[in-house]
Amino acid sequence: EIVLTQSPGTLSLSPGERATLSCRASQSVSSNYLAWYQQKPGQAPRLLIHGASSRATGIPDRFSGSGSGTDFTLTISRLEPEDFAVYYCQQYGSSLALTFGGGTKVEIK
Amino acid sequence: QVQLVQSGAEVRKSGASVKVSCKASGFTFTGNFFHWVRQAPGQGLEWMGRINANSGGANYAQQFQGRITMTRDTSINTVYMELRRLRSDDTAIYYCATTVVVVSPFDYWGQGTLVTVSS
Numbered sequence: 485e486i487v488l489t490q491s492p493g494t495l496s497l498s499p500g501e502r503a504t505l506s507c508r509a510s511q512s513v514s515s516n517y518l519a520w521y522q523q524k525p526g527q528a529p530r531l532l533i534h535g536a537s538s539r540a541t542g543i544p545d546r547f548s549g550s551g552s553g554t555d556f557t558l559t560i561s562r563l564e565p566e567d568f569a570v571y572y573c574q575q576y577g578s579s580l581a582l583t584f585g586g587g588t589k590v591e592i593k
Numbered sequence: 594q595v596q597l598v599q600s601g602a603e604v605r606k607s608g609a610s611v612k613v614s615c616k617a618s619g620f621t622f623t624g625n626f627f628h629w630v631r632q633a634p635g636q637g638l639e640w641m642g643r644i645n646a647n648s649g650g651a652n653y654a655q656q657f658q659g660r661i662t663m664t665r666d667t668s669i670n671t672v673y674m675e676l677r678r679l680r681s682d683d684t685a686i687y688y689c690a691t692t693v694v695v696v697s698p699f700d701y702w703g704q705g706t707l708v709t710v711s712s
Contacts (some may be wrong), residue, residue: 485655487662511670517696517698519698519699521638521699528688528701528702528703528704528705529638529688529702530702531698531700534697534698536603540700568712572637572638574698574699575694576697576698577696579652579694579695579696580652581640581654581655582628582629582640583640584637584638584639584640585638586637587638
């Protein structure tokens with residue numbers, strides 16, 4: 485099973501600032517099958533990024549994903565008030581053992 | 594539009610079983626795979642397994658092998674997840690999600706079903 489480690493656990497930032505979230509895999513993620521989700525309290529996760537760097541339908545371009553192999557990054561270029569939430573990475577290339585990272589909470593400073 | 598509507602909250606005693614449903618609409622049911630993901634209170638996401646709605650074949654995460662079963666009813670476009678021998682640490686929100694292909698991120702999610710296990 486591929487273990488995904490997200491850092492930091494919590495990111496305290498102000499609106500307008502840049503957020504950089506990390507996701508490190510215990511082994512190489514097949515074909516960069518790495519996704520990022522946003523989750524707000526009381527809601528199901530929402531897909532932001534798939535294939536490590538492709539934005540999902542309707543996702544603003546302030547969200548971008550990068551990385552390959554074992555190291556991936558989600559960047560939010562300028563935080564909007566609605567971006568304060570918890571973010572999870574997921575690898576979906578290991579089709580019999582999909583895994584999620586532990587999450588990064590982006591909170592208002 | 595794609596919709597996944599899950600059954601309501603459940604309360605069970607330790608050792609009991611629970612069966613959660615997920616009714617799909619807005620797409621071809623038998624063309625999709627359905628996954629189940631759970632989230633314990635204040636915790637992260639945990640993949641439980643998936644079912645092929647066409648064949649009915651299912652794959653389960655190792656930690657649930659032996660006490661989970663996923664089924665589907667194509668006549669009513671509904672998938673089910675049954676978890677047996679419940680423990681207090683099974684208390685969580687259970688989500689269904691759907692994908693068109695096996696290797697895919699989760700575009701569409703249900704609203705979640707809270708299962709509370711009491712001793």
